[in-house]
Amino acid sequence: MSQDGVGVDLETSLGYLLKQASTALRVAMEEVLRPLGMSVTHYACLELLAQRPGLSNSELARGAFVTRQTMNVLLQALERVGHVTRPAEAPVGKVLPTRLTPRGRRSLEKATVAVRSVEVRMLAGMTEAEQSDAFRLLQSMIHSLRDGNDGARVVARHTSRRARTGVQRA
Amino acid sequence: MSQDGVGVDLETSLGYLLKQASTALRVAMEEVLRPLGMSVTHYACLELLAQRPGLSNSELARGAFVTRQTMNVLLQALERVGHVTRPAEAPVGKVLPTRLTPRGRRSLEKATVAVRSVEVRMLAGMTEAEQSDAFRLLQSMIHSLRDGNDGARVVARHTSRRARTGVQRA
DNA sequence: TGACTCATGTCAGCATTCTGACATACCGTG
DNA sequence: CACGGTATGTCAGAATGCTGACATGAGTCA
Numbered sequence: 001m002s003q004d005g006v007g008v009d010l011e012t013s014l015g016y017l018l019k020q021a022s023t024a025l026r027v028a029m030e031e032v033l034r035p036l037g038m039s040v041t042h043y044a045c046l047e048l049l050a051q052r053p054g055l056s057n058s059e060l061a062r063g064a065f066v067t068r069q070t071m072n073v074l075l076q077a078l079e080r081v082g083h084v085t086r087p088a089e090a091p092v093g094k095v096l097p098t099r100l101t102p103r104g105r106r107s108l109e110k111a112t113v114a115v116r117s118v119e120v121r122m123l124a125g126m127t128e129a130e131q132s133d134a135f136r137l138l139q140s141m142i143h144s145l146r147d148g149n150d151g152a153r154v155v156a157r158h159t160s161r162r163a164r165t166g167v168q169r170a
Numbered sequence: 171m172s173q174d175g176v177g178v179d180l181e182t183s184l185g186y187l188l189k190q191a192s193t194a195l196r197v198a199m200e201e202v203l204r205p206l207g208m209s210v211t212h213y214a215c216l217e218l219l220a221q222r223p224g225l226s227n228s229e230l231a232r233g234a235f236v237t238r239q240t241m242n243v244l245l246q247a248l249e250r251v252g253h254v255t256r257p258a259e260a261p262v263g264k265v266l267p268t269r270l271t272p273r274g275r276r277s278l279e280k281a282t283v284a285v286r287s288v289e290v291r292m293l294a295g296m297t298e299a300e301q302s303d304a305f306r307l308l309q310s311m312i313h314s315l316r317d318g319n320d321g322a323r324v325v326a327r328h329t330s331r332r333a334r335t336g337v338q339r340a
Numbered sequence: 341t342g343a344c345t346c347a348t349g350t351c352a353g354c355a356t357t358c359t360g361a362c363a364t365a366c367c368g369t370g
Numbered sequence: 371c372a373c374g375g376t377a378t379g380t381c382a383g384a385a386t387g388c389t390g391a392c393a394t395g396a397g398t399c400a
Binding site for chain 2: 009010012013014015017018020021022023024025027028029048051063065115118119121122123124125126130131133134135137138139141142143145146
Binding site: 209211236237239240243260262263264265 | 386387388389393394395396
């Protein structure tokens with residue numbers, strides 16, 4: 001209906017398109033993961049652990065793009081159902097290295113297949129060369145956003161820890 | 171730290187990179203929007219209304235990638251502070267066309283500048299041609315994900331629901 | 341015209357994630 | 371060694387978005 005002639009730049013905005021793509025991907029993943037009783041963050045956590053055994057809570061959080069608090073509650077749940085294990089005491093410092101249990105690994109396997117199929121579908125219609133291009137271009141955007149910062153010297157970024165204080169909503 | 175030799179495919183996954191890029195963009199936007207007391211969804215709503223006056227609640231929801239319920243509470247808040255207006259009664263059907271007030275428009279203008287700067291930063295280091303490539307590739311991914319579906323006829327999904335009649339297009 | 345399907349607006353309850361805060365452990369520098 | 375700076379794990383409360391559900395209006399088809 002609203003087909004106006006204005007140079008609506010949402011239609012031409014890469015940022016908007018990026019959000020759209022990411023949303024489509026998330027939805028598609030939720031779709032195939034739901035039957036397995038698994039959320040995207042849930043899957044990301046397991047996949048990270050499979051590929052890098054012994055990651056800590058904080059490292060997992062960064063890898064899954066959530067706060068370490070959020071990852072912590074997820075890990076506690078996963079521990080309860082026996083998908084991961086953490087030592088009762090930290091071998092060094094406070095860092096608790098997490099590992100998949102055989103059971104967790106089996107659970108992951110089904111999920112990996114499902115997720116892989118989504119990624120394959122997403123890449124359908126793109127040549128190898130185009131996939132490489134996409135990879136390179138996305139990396140460029142990420143890099144520019146991360147440290148191509150204006151004035152505000154971002155040093156830490158826990159996960160996104162600029163956080164002045166909460167947003168005062170309208 | 172954990173730099174194992176395993177062919178860690180999270181490092182080469184376009185899906186993972188897409189999420190990373192989208193997260194970086196969201197964080198960057200929140201950063202510049204926070205001083206203005208505005209969230210990303212909040213901004214998206216105003217921007218949509220500026221470019222397509224008279225959009226309905228549901229159309230705005232689809233355009234901002236949230237459910238219509240979520241958009242509804244946002245609109246009520248925006249109405250309360252006088253940034254948008256909706257007729258008390260629907261001119262036709264149940265659809266309430268929403269419009270920006272002058273005040274809402276002023277509020278948007280500042281935000282637009284801020285957001286534009288983020289997008290410019292994100293595109294820094296990319297040529298025009300590369301930006302076009304990125305656009306085309308993202309569109310391809312979105313399209314493949316949306317209807318390149320495998321048998322599983324999922325209908326549910328308030329948000330990306332069909333949307334033949336809405337903002338969607340492309 | 342009546343039945344059916346679909347989209348919309350909205351209320352209410354629930355889930356997930358986030359922000360705030362605290363204690364603690366490591367590391368570099370003076 | 372003491373100290374400031376940074377990271378970590380974790381608990382608790384708050385915000386944000388989502389699912390469920392309902393009534394209503396419009397379009398379609400027989």
